[in-house]
Amino acid sequence: MRVLICPDKFAGTLSAPEVAEALAEGWGSVAAESKLTRRPLADGGPGFVEVLATALGGTRIPVSTVDPLGRPAAGEVLLADGVAYVESAQACGLHLLAPEERDPRRATSFGLGALLAAAAESGARTVVVGLGGSATNDGGAGMLAALGAAPVDATGTVLPYGGAALADCDRLSGTAALRGIRLVAATDVDNPLCGLHGASNVFGPQKGASREDVLTLDAVLERFAAVLARDVPGCPPGVRDLPGAGAAGGIGAALFALGATRESGVDLVRSATGLDAALDAADLVITGEGSFDFQSLRGKLVSGVAAAATERGIPCVVVAGQVSVGRREASSAGVTETHSLVDHFGSVEQAMAEPAEGLRALAARLARQWDRPSG
Template identity: 55%
Template sequence: DSFGGTLSATAAADAIATGWRRAAPDDELRLLPLADGGTGFVEVLHAALGGEWHELTVTGPLGDRVQARWLRIGDTAYLESAAACGLHFVPREQRDPATACGVTSRGVGELIADACDAGVREVVIGLGGSATTDGGAGMLAALGAVAVDEDGAPLSGGGGALARCARIDGTPQLDGVQLVAAADVDNPLLGEHGAAAVFGPQKGADAVAVAELDDALARFADVLAAALGTDVRDEQGAGAAGGLGAALLALGARRVSGAGLVRQLVGLDAELDDAQLAVTGEGSFDWQSLRGKLITAVARASADRGVPCVVLAGQVSVGRREAASVGVDSAYSVAESAGGVEASMADPAGTLAALAEQVAARWSR
């Protein structure tokens, strides 16, 4: 998978291969960049399957205009929420409680609308890496279903405004297109495992903002249920991408594992059938990695075949026992190997390659 904002999945695979070859030049390496529903989802599919890019300007998470694109393969459109409302659009110095409550997912709806206008039959939305916690209200507004207050005035963008949501005016315009939510996590919308509590802090929300957002999302869940006829707050994946999952599920989207979908489309299983060792990784191998994200998919597929699986990650906070429970034999940290996070971030590709060289010396046959 990609390593946060430092290395794409392709760049990470190249770095690992570079280091591995230094220690084990006779090994046959097969590089297969992967993604779950988050950042890099569409790029990985394009690299494996080709397709036609559609580029447009959409509303970014802070309300400005950003360039985004979606991928057409046959009658299916693939897009990712991070392309329109990704956390990378919000500078670290701007990630504070006010920003966390105020960013919008409207651009995701604009991407979906563009795909529908192009005549596709299915739109697959990769969920993950978002800066938003607005429950998908911005996305719905772009599709013609606008959240309004008691006076009928449209709400300002962001999750905080949902505390004043009275109803949804209008009907989503999808022209019969089937939606698929490719979620990288299975979190519900609300509570201690919900969108605000789990993902809000990384977007700048403090404890007060988290509580405010959770209450606002609860109100919005009531409104969604009344407007669209289904209560999705407790469904798996409803909390993905700041609650975008909830809005998509309320629209009738079919939920799939983002990692599982990529696994199928790029042929991971066929590659593992011929492998003696699987090497995988991401920016942070932590407890969230165990909740349906990419490393879990790779490790379990490897374990099914009796293939050992090792993880190379920027940071590792998962214990040996927890890692083993999903099929990971060993996990190695770039930060630990490089002498700290700052050192590893100064040269992401070089330090990852150096770690791969060390790991290859232990694992190569």
């Protein structure tokens, strides 16, 4: 049997390649004659660089950067075929903060600027920036500061970290040093920077913003958009309203101001991993993510895999940490059946503590169901 294993990460526990490996080990322990193809996946968020490195090879360049609170953090630039790939979540990720530390008023995108500076020094002429999973809501102000275009107040003093400080932004001092590289913003978020569907309103609460914070941050991002339009040469008109400007707390808007084009992170990974060819050759698809919920049905990676499998008449099984989607809703999305680590173990705590062991056990059960062991 030809089985395509193409999961997303299990946030907080396993990367996508680790999930794929655990599923393959479990299946292979029962049905060794099956042909297993691993295609770990990601969108523009956490795991973007790791998945692309698995698919493309290339060179991973370590970079010292900072986290959303300015503390030292480890990042990297992937250099493959003359293109550099960086991931905003390595420096700006919500997963880098403890729950009590989450505060988009203070969180900064400065660390992403350090990653971009390293990418520009790598010799690549194109830099692809994966956007998603950020703790920030500063409109990319910190990133610009790290690149040499610092937001300052009316006295010329550089502003402190965080979105709230942009209330005092008078102008940008300096120009972003990017050596003429071509920028690509990889995101599947199409939210504008401001307004009801903007970065602050839609994503602010999950980053720790109160209702009052949301209103404040939305207002300062609107102010900052006007600064970008005035002070960044070549900034496209109406940058605040461009689809994707609200990605990663508004980093999308700053990248667009610097001339970035927008591409789907999922489509980019899909192309790099050869997912479509692998789907064409499969008898069964196994995909998954940490939580298969109703957001999963709204265009997220797993639902895209299920839809692609349905187009080819291939059964698609979802394995997740938790499943909160009903059988009928899952079926309508192209999912044949679902399995969860929480159901397997009987508790969230054990599912979080032993995810690889649980995935191997679930995959072995699937192999007994869908294939026959040798002998």
